Amino acid sequence: MSLIFAKKNKVGNICIVSDTRLNYDPGRKLPTYSDYQKNGGLKLFLVDNRKVAIAFAGLSSEAQDAFDTIDLEYFEIHKVLATLKQSSSSHNTDYLVFTALDKVIYKISDGEITQPSYAYIGDFDGYQLLTKKIDLSSDINELESAMNMVISDSNIKTVGGYCISVVLEGGLFRYVNRHYFSQFKGRIKLSTTPTTIPLVSYPANDTYSYTWTGDENGFAFYFYEAKLGLVYLPLRIYPVKTSTQVGFDDFDKQLSQYNLKLPVRISSTCEEETLIEFSYELYKEAQYQRCIDKISSLGQRIKVNPKVYFQANYLLGCCYKELGIENEKQNITEAIKLLEKSNEYFNILTMHYEPEFSVLINKGIASNYLGYMTEKLSFKKAYFENAVNDFTLSIALDSKKTIPYQNRAAANYELLRFCQSKQDLSELAGQIVEDCDLALHIDQNLQLAANLKMHVLAMLA
Numbered sequence: 256m257s258l259i260f261a262k263k264n265k266v267g268n269i270c271i272v273s274d275t276r277l278n279y280d281p282g283r284k285l286p287t288y289s290d291y292q293k294n295g296g297l298k299l300f301l302v303d304n305r306k307v308a309i310a311f312a313g314l315s316s317e318a319q320d321a322f323d324t325i326d327l328e329y330f331e332i333h334k335v336l337a338t339l340k341q342s343s344s345s346h347n348t349d350y351l352v353f354t355a356l357d358k359v360i361y362k363i364s365d366g367e368i369t370q371p372s373y374a375y376i377g378d379f380d381g382y383q384l385l386t387k388k389i390d391l392s393s394d395i396n397e398l399e400s401a402m403n404m405v406i407s408d409s410n411i412k413t414v415g416g417y418c419i420s421v422v423l424e425g426g427l428f429r430y431v432n433r434h435y436f437s438q439f440k441g442r443i444k445l446s447t448t449p450t451t452i453p454l455v456s457y458p459a460n461d462t463y464s465y466t467w468t469g470d471e472n473g474f475a476f477y478f479y480e481a482k483l484g485l486v487y488l489p490l491r492i493y494p495v496k497t498s499t500q501v502g503f504d505d506f507d508k509q510l511s512q513y514n515l516k517l518p519v520r521i522s523s524t525c526e527e528e529t530l531i532e533f534s535y536e537l538y539k540e541a542q543y544q545r546c547i548d549k550i551s552s553l554g555q556r557i558k559v560n561p562k563v564y565f566q567a568n569y570l571l572g573c574c575y576k577e578l579g580i581e582n583e584k585q586n587i588t589e590a591i592k593l594l595e596k597s598n599e600y601f602n603i604l605t606m607h608y609e610p611e612f613s614v615l616i617n618k619g620i621a622s623n624y625l626g627y628m629t630e631k632l633s634f635k636k637a638y639f640e641n642a643v644n645d646f647t648l649s650i651a652l653d654s655k656k657t658i659p660y661q662n663r664a665a666a667n668y669e670l671l672r673f674c675q676s677k678q679d680l681s682e683l684a685g686q687i688v689e690d691c692d693l694a695l696h697i698d699q700n701l702q703l704a705a706n707l708k709m710h711v712l713a714m715l716a
Contacts, residue, residue: 313348
């Protein structure tokens with residue numbers, strides 16, 4: 256449902272705040288790329304050269320159908336009001352229209368048009384909460400603060416996203432916060448310099464949403480893998496301009512008519528490197544299987560250059576390691592297979608490349624887990640010995656990190672059972688205590704190292 260609220264400030268200028276949560280008709284079949292929602296999460300538009308602002312609450316698809324019939328080239332307010340009045344008669348969607356010239360607020364709801372001094376459309380509970388936080392003299396800053404409180408209130412289920420604000424100043428409407436790109440991870444402020452934005456789907460349902468506002472500059476957006484180009488232009492409620500099955504360079508040429516340009520960095524990166532970068536974003540968001548699938552789709556192209564080959568094998572090793580750890584409680588046999596596969600990829604890197612700290616650390620961790628999970632003692636001993644070797648090599652590369660000392664101590668602790676003499680036991684225990692001390696010297700808050708040291712000392716007493 257969402258919430259849009261508007262009032263006049265102390266000097267009589269209209270202030271408007273809106274959220275960006277969207278609803279859609281479940282029965283409406285979505286076209287390719289879901290372009291039924293053609294304006295992202297934006298429900299507050301500036302039109303007629305910023306002389307008019309329009310907002311809606313309700314079904315975004317129904318609102319878009321109404322907007323599609325508005326003639327922006329020959330904008331006439333009475334025709335717009337009539338169109339929105341007809342749309343609102345279905346009782347699904349309400350509208351607010353604001354004019355800069357005479358500072359009028361129009362509310363269009365249930366087929367009727369009124370001119371209140373202040374107005375809201377959308378969630379009633381959200382409206383009540385918002386108005387408790389403001390008074391008659393509140394300006395746009397206080398309205399924004401109140402709207403953000405409503406958005407963050409978990410009890411208000413139909414209001415969400417981000418606060419989009421508009422204020423009437425100097426006879427024209429303007430967005431207060433301009434040029435923001437919003438993902439589920441948060442806000443990214445955009446600049447006029449072309450840049451690359453990493454997009455990562457939300458793990459729960461493989462979707463993401465974004466919001467962009469601006470009244471001066473256009474915004475070009477290119478999905479590299481989908482070969483989909485989007486162009487958002489300022490002061491428009493018409494659908495976004497879409498180019499499908501278009502290459503990066505061709506889309507970049509199309510943008511010249513809008514004085515827009517895409518980042519140069521992408522065009523100088525080969526397709527395989529771009530896919531690896533995307534896969535890395537998936538890995539960082541714990542989408543391990545999707546990361547594996549993306550890299551596997553390269554096939555033999557994984558060997559296109561040493562950089563791609565290294566990064567692909569490293570990501571595959573890390574993903575299989577994490578999946579193996581995750582599967583320990585559900586299916587230990589499957590977990591062992593995944594961890595063994597992880598080490599296969601790490602072994603490729605240790606054999607064909609110079610030693611690298613992150614590779615050795617992750618390989619050692621995978622070996623440690625294999626040692627914990629494996630029942631056969633000879634295999635268990637070999638895994639822990641391999642882990643000790645990897646952590647020792649990593650310390651030679653960087654002796655100021657805690658993780659190799661602590662993990663080497665943990666692996667050596669498991670090897671105590673294989674000591675065949677008291678002297679061997681004493682020497683190994685001494686190495687464990689020394690590693691714990693080195694780790695604690697770097698970080699005194701390492702509980703595992705402290706506990707391990709105390710346990711070994713008690714055992715020797």
